[in-house]
Amino acid sequence: MRADAQRNRERLIEVAHEVFKERGLDAPLDEVARRAGVGPGTLYRHFPTREALHEAIMATWIEEVAGQVEKAMATEGGCREKLLAWFEEYVALLTRHQGAAAKITASLGCQDSPLRTKCQTYADANESVLAEMADNGVLREGVDNLDVCRLLGGVATMADHSSLAPEDVRPMLDVIANGVLKA
Amino acid sequence: MRADAQRNRERLIEVAHEVFKERGLDAPLDEVARRAGVGPGTLYRHFPTREALHEAIMATWIEEVAGQVEKAMATEGGCREKLLAWFEEYVALLTRHQGAAAKITASLGCQDSPLRTKCQTYADANESVLAEMADNGVLREGVDNLDVCRLLGGVATMADHSSLAPEDVRPMLDVIANGVLKA
């Protein structure tokens, strides 16, 4: 890759990060190209689809997921507190950008989405937490990881669309925790 | 209202219903006007915003909500079966059109949305079911109606985005039921 191409690519990711944070994942791509100081054709050369650009951006926060699992599991208290700390983090990680939660969770099931490999990281992280709960004997029988991921994705999407504060999200996570843990 | 205006209005709602069912609530409004045989300006005169058109369409299925509550409460079995039958119906009512679940649930909280009065019907219906559960002493303390509505809206939105079949939705509703009912 030529040096100027490399620079343009990095600059585009950086600028897209800003623009998407400000105006959501559906923000005009023109704006991204303009702020990065390149023609629209250059953006399309590097990222043929909007999703390709999303994917490139999410790569940066995906790296944090594993660390957040550890942090949540180190929470003071019992299994319930640890689980809820993780749920809150999961929702926070999904709602970093407007529109992200719905898109990531939607690509959980289907094999062909460009986001799939990325969102698999979320699913794996959640699975590891559920496995720990099972080891401690507090997980209900028959609770499926994919279902929990979708429930959390649904909560994150609602939080996103209604701009909910963490304290408004918490009661929903409580219900899910009740539903996932043994009585 | 003039007779031709009346006819146009009805025809627009009818056609919009078809178009939105086929292509989702974000379908081009041009298409609606074209199929209805009117100019785009006429559509805008009757429905100044896309949401106004959504609202007009939803008015037709809103009428069914009360009936579905009764039907669900008549389900064979205990409280849990009744509750789950209602949850399934709630999700079905929200996913009649692509994109509807997210929009309706998003307008649950905010006072100024044109959809608010309509989606209030959903919230009221759910509240009546929860109240019945409480009367039977099976509802957990501190379960809030709005939170349950949002959880169900989240499930419906995920079902919508991933085109989930009822059997894939059911396990999520089981978790919510577990979380809402006493152990």
Add this chain to the structure above:
DNA sequence: ACCTGAACACCGTTCAAGT
């Protein structure tokens, strides 16, 4: 009072011409 449809604006996407 209502309708039409041309006109404008905005944005996504492509591609011929440049370096």
Add this chain to the structure above:
DNA sequence: ACCTGAACACCGTTCAAGT
């Protein structure tokens, strides 16, 4: 090999001219 920016397409929205 990569970039530019004009050009086209599509769709939302408005409004002057009609009936």
